[in-house]
Amino acid sequence: xxxxxxxxxxxxxxxxxxxxxxxxxxxxxxxxxxxxxxxxxxxxxxxxxxxxxxxxxxxxxxxxxxxxxxxxxxxxxxxxxxxxxxxxxxxxxxxxxxxxxxxxxxxxxxxxxxxxxxxxxxxxxxxxxxxxxxxxxxxxxxxxxxxxxxxxxxxxxxxxxxxxxxxxxxxxxxxxxxxxxxxxxxxxxxxxxxxxxxxxxxxxxxxxxxxxxxxxxxxxxxxxxxxxxxxxxxxxxxxxxxxxxxxxxxxxxxxxxxxxxxxxxxxxxxxxxxxxxxxxxxxxxxxxxxxxxxxxxxxxxxxxxxxxxxxxx
Amino acid sequence: xxxxxxxxxxxxxxxxxxxxxxxxxxxxxxxxxxxxxxxxxxxxxxxxxxxxxxxxxxxxxxxxxxxxxxxxxxxxxxxxxxxxxxxxxxxxxxxxxxxxxxxxxxxxxxxxxxxxxxxxxxxxxxxxxxxxxxxxxxxxxxxxxxxxxxxxxxxxxxxxxxxxxxxxxxxxxxxxxxxxxxxxxxxxxxxxxxxxxxxxxxxxxxxxxxxxxxxxxxxxxxxxxxxxxxxxxxxxxxxxxxxxxxxxxxxxxxxxxxxxxxxxxxxxxxxxxxxxxxxxxxxxxxxxxxxxxxxxxxxxxxxxxxxxxx
Numbered sequence: 001x002x003x004x005x006x007x008x009x010x011x012x013x014x015x016x017x018x019x020x021x022x023x024x025x026x027x028x029x030x031x032x033x034x035x036x037x038x039x040x041x042x043x044x045x046x047x048x049x050x051x052x053x054x055x056x057x058x059x060x061x062x063x064x065x066x067x068x069x070x071x072x073x074x075x076x077x078x079x080x081x082x083x084x085x086x087x088x089x090x091x092x093x094x095x096x097x098x099x100x101x102x103x104x105x106x107x108x109x110x111x112x113x114x115x116x117x118x119x120x121x122x123x124x125x126x127x128x129x130x131x132x133x134x135x136x137x138x139x140x141x142x143x144x145x146x147x148x149x150x151x152x153x154x155x156x157x158x159x160x161x162x163x164x165x166x167x168x169x170x171x172x173x174x175x176x177x178x179x180x181x182x183x184x185x186x187x188x189x190x191x192x193x194x195x196x197x198x199x200x201x202x203x204x205x206x207x208x209x210x211x212x213x214x215x216x217x218x219x220x221x222x223x224x225x226x227x228x229x230x231x232x233x234x235x236x237x238x239x240x241x242x243x244x245x246x247x248x249x250x251x252x253x254x255x256x257x258x259x260x261x262x263x264x265x266x267x268x269x270x271x272x273x274x275x276x277x278x279x280x281x282x283x284x285x286x287x288x289x290x291x292x293x294x295x296x297x298x299x300x301x302x303x304x305x306x307x308x309x310x311x312x313x
Numbered sequence: 314x315x316x317x318x319x320x321x322x323x324x325x326x327x328x329x330x331x332x333x334x335x336x337x338x339x340x341x342x343x344x345x346x347x348x349x350x351x352x353x354x355x356x357x358x359x360x361x362x363x364x365x366x367x368x369x370x371x372x373x374x375x376x377x378x379x380x381x382x383x384x385x386x387x388x389x390x391x392x393x394x395x396x397x398x399x400x401x402x403x404x405x406x407x408x409x410x411x412x413x414x415x416x417x418x419x420x421x422x423x424x425x426x427x428x429x430x431x432x433x434x435x436x437x438x439x440x441x442x443x444x445x446x447x448x449x450x451x452x453x454x455x456x457x458x459x460x461x462x463x464x465x466x467x468x469x470x471x472x473x474x475x476x477x478x479x480x481x482x483x484x485x486x487x488x489x490x491x492x493x494x495x496x497x498x499x500x501x502x503x504x505x506x507x508x509x510x511x512x513x514x515x516x517x518x519x520x521x522x523x524x525x526x527x528x529x530x531x532x533x534x535x536x537x538x539x540x541x542x543x544x545x546x547x548x549x550x551x552x553x554x555x556x557x558x559x560x561x562x563x564x565x566x567x568x569x570x571x572x573x574x575x576x577x578x579x580x581x582x583x584x585x586x587x588x589x590x591x592x593x594x595x596x597x598x599x600x601x602x603x604x605x606x607x608x609x610x611x612x613x614x615x616x617x618x619x620x621x622x623x
Binding site: 112113115119121141144145148151157158159162163164165166167168169170171172173174176177180194195196197198220221 | 472
């Protein structure tokens with residue numbers, strides 16, 4: 001794997017949006033499958049709305065990501081965040097080459113395991129410090145797990161969706177361990193909040209609605225004041241602050257990944273007014289939503305072509 | 314093979330799995346199988362996964378017999394009467410993982426889907442070889458490795474692998490699938506109880522419908538083999554299921570009590586107290602304060618007494 005600066009950046013940029021089903025958001029594009037594969041003469045810079053995991057089976061490939069290049073050998077695989085710009089092309093003289101791509105949306109895929117939203121430690125894929133490149137030799141377990149997952153996907157045997165959900169759950173846990181920088185003791189956090197789970201569940205699903213303290217407390221069968229005290233004690237912030245933080249996080253996702261206007265996003269994420277949204281946003285990030293969008297979005301979405309793809313399943 | 318005679322022997326082994334993450338492991342050097350063929354076969358309340366570290370020998374599972382050797386994994390559902398013994402004059406070393414699929418996936422899968430899956434796995438038994446069943450073998454290998462290493466997020470990882478394993482195993486025709494057993498009457502009664510614990514259950518009805526026995530005869534036979542009365546068995550099951558709902562604060566305790574089949578709160582409280590020696594809310598406090606509630610414990614030989622219920 002090598003990294004080097006690239007001098008020229010292709011201009012054409014494409015948003016390849018995969019409309020994955022909510023129940024089973026998994027898609028595999030493979031060279032031998034019947035599914036369409038994108039093989040262009042000159043590879044286009046593009047990005048997706050889901051995680052992409054690419055496998056190089058044969059031949060040498062060059063993964064170009066932002067302005068970095070990664071040389072991939074047969075047996076390498078890489079993990080890319082949603083909305084990160086990239087392209088892959090085959091290098092070297094003639095020779096055979098073969099790649100396969102897996103797309104998935106972890107939050108939706110694993111919602112049976114994590115009804116609250118996946119744990120914060122698993123959010124590594126929302127940061128853009130990708131790609132993560134692995135080799136089959138260094139990570140044989142993850143590679144074998146992925147191969148079994150692909151095999152199930154192609155087999156379409158009875159219950160394959162369940163098998164894949166289980167494997168994806170294990171995969172996310174393994175990747176989180178390999179990729180997380182800090183030592184993880186935060187899973188302890190989840191042990192102590194069992195009493196508060198019903199309220200957290202409601203916050204994570206209904207953050208766009210008006211949520212009152214009394215409603216949240218009632219969900220946990222506690223009085224408002226007892227609920228407030230316990231929440232503060234267990235989570236280190238008040239329910240109101242927590243709710244605002246979740247709303248702001250969701251608004252960032254929308255700013256980053258959609259073309260919605262700032263007003264629409266404010267309404268969508270449960271803020272009562274645009275000025276309220278601006279004030280909360282500024283308090284937390286010391287920057288306006290619009291500026292944040294321009295700064296953090298790696299894609300300058302000028303001249304983006306949008307190609308929608310509805311998988312047949 | 315000698316005739317099975319289960320009376321007054323420890324025929325049913327009830328593993329008291331942790332309630333929040335119902336899985337335990339038996340690792341280490343202590344789990345040695347000798348060549349004694351006279352041991353009474355037994356069955357469990359949960360799924361047993363085994364790994365043969367060294368040695369070889371024979372097994373008897375219901376009416377099937379076969380051989381095992383080093384490097385194989387075993388998959389044994391609850392309600393499969395089995396015994397293993399090493400080749401004459403030798404020992405065989407094993408490691409085990411036990412888990413309760415119902416409690417583990419109660420909140421993960423929709424009720425009907427889970428019931429359907431577990432129904433199919435009710436009477437499964439298999440020896441898993443790397444060559445013949447590479448996918449199942451890979452999953453088993455990972456499960457044992459992950460539980461040995463216990464790196465961060467291992468519970469999350471293992472839960473996913475258990476689910477994939479159940480589905481792959483239930484689909485695999487090369488595992489034995491038992492429908493005929495000398496203890497069919499007992500399995501039928503147990504699976505009826507597991508499917509209907511949340512309704513009012515009458516022992517007389519279970520005895521009559523499932524086993525074609527009189528109530529008193531059924532009671533006697535059940536207690537003899539299980540070393541627990543049918544009513545206690547039902548109530549223990551209800552309490553164990555209630556515990557998870559209590560831990561995750563799903564509902565007020567009186568609603569949980571009626572959901573699992575108790576008609577009055579006081580009988581729920583009495584049974585809870587008898588089994589866990591504290592009140593439901595005290596229990597939740599204890600568990601919430603316990604950082605290791607989700608930890609999967611490895612059992613060494615000398616601690617094994619605590620794992621058996623009663």
